[in-house]
Amino acid sequence: MIEKMHSRKVLIVGGGFGGVKAALVLSRDPRFKVTLLSDSKDFVYYPKLYQAATEDIKSKSIIDLNVFFRDKKVNIIIDKAISLDRNAKQVITEKNLKLDYDSLILSLGSKTNYMGIPGLDQYSYEIKSIASIKRYKEHLHQQLVKNHRTDLNYFIIGAGPTGIELAGSLSKYLQAIIKNHNLKSHKPRITIVEAAPKLLPLFPVDTSRMVKKRLKRLGVTVLTKSFVKELTANHININDQLLPTESVVWTAGVGLNDFYANNNFALSSNHKVSVNVYLMAERDIYVIGDNANTPYSGMAQTALRDGKYVAVNLIRELDHKKPKNYYVKKPVTIIPVGSNWAAMIYGKLRIYGFIASIFRELADIVAYRELEINDREIKRIIFETKIEEECPVCQIAIDAKYLG
Ligand SMILES: Cc1cc2nc3c(=O)[nH]c(=O)nc-3n(C[C@H](O)[C@H](O)[C@H](O)COP(=O)(O)OP(=O)(O)OC[C@H]3O[C@@H](n4cnc5c(N)ncnc54)[C@H](O)[C@@H]3O)c2cc1C
Numbered sequence: 001m002i003e004k005m006h007s008r009k010v011l012i013v014g015g016g017f018g019g020v021k022a023a024l025v026l027s028r029d030p031r032f033k034v035t036l037l038s039d040s041k042d043f044v045y046y047p048k049l050y051q052a053a054t055e056d057i058k059s060k061s062i063i064d065l066n067v068f069f070r071d072k073k074v075n076i077i078i079d080k081a082i083s084l085d086r087n088a089k090q091v092i093t094e095k096n097l098k099l100d101y102d103s104l105i106l107s108l109g110s111k112t113n114y115m116g117i118p119g120l121d122q123y124s125y126e127i128k129s130i131a132s133i134k135r136y137k138e139h140l141h142q143q144l145v146k147n148h149r150t151d152l153n154y155f156i157i158g159a160g161p162t163g164i165e166l167a168g169s170l171s172k173y174l175q176a177i178i179k180n181h182n183l184k185s186h187k188p189r190i191t192i193v194e195a196a197p198k199l200l201p202l203f204p205v206d207t208s209r210m211v212k213k214r215l216k217r218l219g220v221t222v223l224t225k226s227f228v229k230e231l232t233a234n235h236i237n238i239n240d241q242l243l244p245t246e247s248v249v250w251t252a253g254v255g256l257n258d259f260y261a262n263n264n265f266a267l268s269s270n271h272k273v274s275v276n277v278y279l280m281a282e283r284d285i286y287v288i289g290d291n292a293n294t295p296y297s298g299m300a301q302t303a304l305r306d307g308k309y310v311a312v313n314l315i316r317e318l319d320h321k322k323p324k325n326y327y328v329k330k331p332v333t334i335i336p337v338g339s340n341w342a343a344m345i346y347g348k349l350r351i352y353g354f355i356a357s358i359f360r361e362l363a364d365i366v367a368y369r370e371l372e373i374n375d376r377e378i379k380r381i382i383f384e385t386k387i388e389e390e391c392p393v394c395q396i397a398i399d400a401k402y403l404g
Pocket residue numbers: 013014015016017018019037038039040042043044046047048049050079080081082107108109110127128162257259288289290291297298299300301302303331
């Protein structure tokens with residue numbers, strides 16, 4: 001009888017936006033035996049990651065997977081998916097587990113793509129995980145505090161939303177380090193570099209213009225039509241001009257998770273996994289989120305929708321109902337640029353400034369709710385103001401401010 005109740009094994013790989021959402025929806029139906037395999041015990045809420053890089057309120061961006069599934073029947077396995085045995089219907093992991101599935105949902109997220117530019121993989125920093133942020137912040141401290149350097153150039157490559165968010169908040173963070181350590185006053189030079197003719201190349205012209213104006217007000221230099229050709233330990237080559245720097249963050253390229261190419265998935269011309277109208281890449285294998293070739297993949301809202309969509313169709317299948325076709329929905333984009341200012345774009349609607357920054361806070365609450373985090377936990381996350389710094393001197397200064 002119990003065997004019958006758990007008649008359908010669904011293996012979900014990837015504990016991010018798409019994978020967690022699919023697991024949450026399926027866990028409500030006792031006919032499914034749901035396993036969530038992820039290579040990290042933490043879910044990363046990427047939209048708040050730039051804040052962790054410049055303020056370090058980690059609890060807003062890092063959430064233990066168990067928080068989502070405390071009272072749910074989902075078997076969580078922390079391990080890395082390495083290969084796929086299509087005949088045996090098994091995923092093989094780094095620890096050599098062989099995990100069976102009837103249906104497989106892959107939501108593996110994207111990886112950084114350095115586009116073959118020499119030196120980037122060795123010398124640039126990235127905003128992609130708590131570990132990469134920690135490395136960047138340690139470097140910023142090292143330069144300012146230990147080396148007492150006063151002529152630093154900070155570069156952010158890529159003027160998409162991630163680069164813009166970081167550029168908007170970096171200056172305040174550097175000024176805080178300078179103040180906390182009583183360093184000789186100097187104004188950090190922050191430059192954002194974009195190869196396209198305008199900032200936010202995929203967004204409307206007026207949005208690019210407004211964001212550029214805002215960045216300039218925050219003291220950020222904007223370089224467009226500028227190509228990074230090489231990075232060394234202490235120079236960046238932009239349009240064949242060598243500029244001194246040791247602080248370069250690369251946000252300009254994302255690529256497909258290696259699992260797909262390693263396991264011979266059919267790819268589209270834009271290097272994403274080809275999927276049909278049910279987000280199916282192959283029989284019984286669904287690919288969702290960043291790696292699926294859908295019009296708005298690359299956004300958290302899309303991954304959440306994909307996860308829910310595939311889960312609902314699996315439930316319909318067990319109910320002997322026809323699966324629904326996938327339909328695309330244009331996500332709302334809200335890009336924070338410094339404190340209390342954001343650019344909001346939704347179709348023809350544009351809102352800039354403080355109001356948009358409020359919408360951004362609301363959008364985060366909606367996303368946390370989509371992830372079925374309970375209200376008490378959401379309140380804790382949203383109203384968490386306690387900043388944790390690795391640097392003891394900065395921490396003392398923050399605690400003093402925090403305690404009033
Ligand atoms: C800095 C940054 C800011 C962003 N800001 C926004 C924003 O403001 N709004 C927005 O809509 N989108 C934003 N995004 C994009 C958004 O975060 C992604 O679109 C979303 O995370 C994609 O969801 P996913 O499920 O496809 O992948 P992810 O959420 O990345 O999850 C993938 C999961 O798979 C795991 N994994 C990877 N490989 C394996 C493996 N081989 N075996 C097991 N597990 C594996 C990973 O550890 C991870 O847990 C941002 C992205 C970044 C990097």
